[in-house]
Amino acid sequence: MKVTGADTVQRLSVEDLSVHYGGVRAVGSVGFTVEPGESVGIIGANGAGKTSTLKALMGLVPRSAGRIRLGEHDLTRVKARDMVRHGIGYVPEGRHVFPGLPVEKNLLLGAYSRPWDKDTHRQLEEVYALFPVLREMRERLAGALSGGQQQMLAIGRALMTRPRLLVLDEPSMGLSPKLVGSILDVLRKLREEGLSLLLVEQNATLTFGVTSHCIVMENGEIAMSGTSAQLSHDPRVREVYLGL
Incomplete structure (x- = not known):
């Protein structure tokens, strides 16, 4: 099964990224990379600047400064709607599925940047293989799905773009521990396929379980970074983010 464009994965580079809302700094000179096939997590408390x-990065809010590159392509001035054409799939916080459309049409809309042809339907079958419950509910309105099913739908819709990099914002929000485990299993499978992942989460346990490297943000800045294994054993991280 190949639901991604992982065979053409490229390096993401973010340099000196800053965001201001009015006169208030939300993010200050943040920089990091996601190497091909790497999975990177960003954790932090509410208001830390993660989202x-x-x-x-996705162009959904204005940047005060910074440069973004994917492989040889400079995406700094690329509009949000065109990021998908450069191979970045996005799963937003809160899912944002189309509640009045059936599950299958939600998924097909994820392939809007390509012609709907045999490849599109093959991709659809691969997403259904990854999320069998979506196949069972393909004719049901997305608004009638549970929170966990909507999260699966949001991930499946992003995978319909055949991304080189999958960006996820708080995928575990509002989900039961069992459903969080299911999402974790899917992200691990995608990682094993070689897809690059960038994951923002408050759930540090989930983040450490699926990522190879992690960034800790505080007050709009990077406070710590390292391998997920290293940070999961750091005394301060264990106390603040793991409750240990």
Whole structure:
């Protein structure tokens, strides 16, 4: 099964990214990389700047400064709607599925940047293989799905773009531990396929379980970074983010 464009994965480079809302700095000079096939997590408390960092990366909020590159392509001035054409799939916080459309049409809309042809339907079958419950509910309105099913739908819709990099914002929000485990299993499978992942989460346990490297943000800045294994054993991280 190949639901991604992982065979053409490229390096993401973010340099000196800054975001201001009015006169208030939300993110200040943040920089990091996601190497081909690497999975990177960003953790931090509410208001740490995690989501603002992702939204600025995707062009959903204005950047005060910074440069973004994917492989040889400079994406700094690329509009949000065109990021998918450069191989970045985005799963937003809150899922944002189309509630009045059936599951299958939600998924097909994820392939809007390509012609709907045999390849599109083959991709659809691969997403259904990854999320069998979506196949069972393909004719049901997305608004009638549970929170966990909507999260699966949001991930499946992003995978319909055949991304080189999958960006996820708080995928575990509002989900039961069992469903969080299911999402974790899917992200691990995608990682094993070689897809690059950038994951923002408050759930540090989930983040450490699926990523190879992690960034800790505080007050709009990077406070710590390292391998997920290293940070998961750091006394301060264990106390603040793991409750140990």
